[in-house]
Amino acid sequence: xSDDEEVYGVTLLAPLREQPPPPSRVDIATAIRTxxxxxxxxxxxxxTACLVVVVLVAVGIISTLPTAGTTAGGSTEAGMFDPLIRxxxxxxxxxxxxxxxxxxxxxxxxMLVRSSATTDSFTQAKVTIYAVGKQPxxxxxxxxxxTTLAEPVHGRASYSFDDxxxxxxxxxxxxxxxxSWASVIVEGxxxxxxxxxxxxxxxxxxxxxxxxxxxxxxxxxxxPRPAGMRVVAFSDGPAVRVVFNDPPGPNGPNxxxxxxxxxxxxxxxxGRVTSTTxxxxxxxxxxxxxxxxxxxxxxxxxxxxxxxxxxxxxxxTDSLVRYARTVRFVANPDDRxxxxxxxx
Amino acid sequence: xxDATVEYVDYVTGHLPQLxxxxxxxxxxxHRADDLxxxxxxxxxxxxxxxxxxxxxxxxxxxxxxxxxxxxxxxRWARVRLTASVPEPAPAPDHDSAEGVTVRAALAxxxxxxxxxxxxxxxxxLSVDEVAEVMRCSPGTVxxxxxxxxxxxxxxxxxxxxxxxxx
Numbered sequence: 001x002s003d004d005e006e007v008y009g010v011t012l013l014a015p016l017r018e019q020p021p022p023p024s025r026v027d028i029a030t031a032i033r034t035x036x037x038x039x040x041x042x043x044x045x046x047x048t049a050c051l052v053v054v055v056l057v058a059v060g061i062i063s064t065l066p067t068a069g070t071t072a073g074g075s076t077e078a079g080m081f082d083p084l085i086r087x088x089x090x091x092x093x094x095x096x097x098x099x100x101x102x103x104x105x106x107x108x109x110x111m112l113v114r115s116s117a118t119t120d121s122f123t124q125a126k127v128t129i130y131a132v133g134k135q136p137x138x139x140x141x142x143x144x145x146x147t148t149l150a151e152p153v154h155g156r157a158s159y160s161f162d163d164x165x166x167x168x169x170x171x172x173x174x175x176x177x178x179x180s181w182a183s184v185i186v187e188g189x190x191x192x193x194x195x196x197x198x199x200x201x202x203x204x205x206x207x208x209x210x211x212x213x214x215x216x217x218x219x220x221x222x223x224p225r226p227a228g229m230r231v232v233a234f235s236d237g238p239a240v241r242v243v244f245n246d247p248p249g250p251n252g253p254n255x256x257x258x259x260x261x262x263x264x265x266x267x268x269x270x271g272r273v274t275s276t277t278x279x280x281x282x283x284x285x286x287x288x289x290x291x292x293x294x295x296x297x298x299x300x301x302x303x304x305x306x307x308x309x310x311x312x313x314x315x316x317t318d319s320l321v322r323y324a325r326t327v328r329f330v331a332n333p334d335d336r337x338x339x340x341x342x343x344x
Numbered sequence: 345x346x347d348a349t350v351e352y353v354d355y356v357t358g359h360l361p362q363l364x365x366x367x368x369x370x371x372x373x374x375h376r377a378d379d380l381x382x383x384x385x386x387x388x389x390x391x392x393x394x395x396x397x398x399x400x401x402x403x404x405x406x407x408x409x410x411x412x413x414x415x416x417x418x419x420r421w422a423r424v425r426l427t428a429s430v431p432e433p434a435p436a437p438d439h440d441s442a443e444g445v446t447v448r449a450a451l452a453x454x455x456x457x458x459x460x461x462x463x464x465x466x467x468x469x470l471s472v473d474e475v476a477e478v479m480r481c482s483p484g485t486v487x488x489x490x491x492x493x494x495x496x497x498x499x500x501x502x503x504x505x506x507x508x509x510x511x
Contacts, residue, residue: 009466015444016369026381035389274452287455
């Protein structure tokens, strides 16, 4: 790099160096509070991973888990979930409202929040079912592995917890099938404040959990499946997302991760995004591996994200834009009753 | 309050203006810059015991900031408003000079990594090798990104390209 270039760069950015920053929303106290929360989460997860193994071995569950071949509504031959089939539902529970559903091959989750929650609170409940043979060693956060035998859930053995070690929360785990686990976690209103109704709420949510369903997912848009790729995840909440992946390599799903994923997301009222160009008359942010078309259908924006744009057919932004143009929204995406199956 | 927390608060308080200046150049707008800094100092608190032992704490924190910025597009989910009733924050008052606004707008059009290289090189005053370490790439890549980033800035600002001889 030449000295001239160096001088040009420094001179160019000089106006950004000299001016005073605008008023700040940065809050050190919040950083400490959130940081403490994350520290506890990290400790809990690490402890949970160890305890899960110990507990499962102790009760002899691992030896009873079949390795493959079990099927149920919507599950695949290998006992995994089809991300486009919802096998989990929760009927309305007093005090909670639905927030989001996510599905992958190994687990499906419904997130609920307390009716009184604000966007700043951590108060939420999470219901998860795991695929065959997938022990819940990644269960949520803010809770300790349960060791207390509880009342059966849907006629199956369950364990509960309700404590503040290291943070406050309550929940249940049970076997939703003879060979698969489910969990409900209800967080406390604050990390250090126990919710006296937490376990009761967890029981209510567990009782309201339906695991025998097989419901095709619906989206406000249809997307073509890129050649050679398969759907590996789906989520429906503040945004609706379909995730494609390359097929597994010769070692199957346990082998190295496929080289790249393509995420197609419909965002409702997406936050600030700087537009860099126009796509079909809509402002858009286009950069390598990422095309975001703003307000493509009313308040709905579309994002197509490629995680490794160096190694696939979407290496150029042009090809990614071409793909984005093939995504079609329904006429009135605000009306969920008009949503459709995502693939076409 | 532990001694470590006091040290953390002292450090962050003293370095906040610098972090916010770099974050503002990276993010392009004040709100996202504050989000970046907030996330960075939160991560810093989580890792403070290790970070405070670093031989170059400023570099450690700067790397955290840039990695957070580069990872940010993968975290776009977090920017989605969760309910329709939550208002967008009002735009921050614009403190930029006309020249600053122009430069910031041009910078915002660069790809993330190119933008980060220019900001680290010419605003944070890091050497090529230091930028390479932060960006986890080779010095050659930093030089190449710098060249292409400056060329793009010239184009966007309507400035004539220097001759090959000049470079």
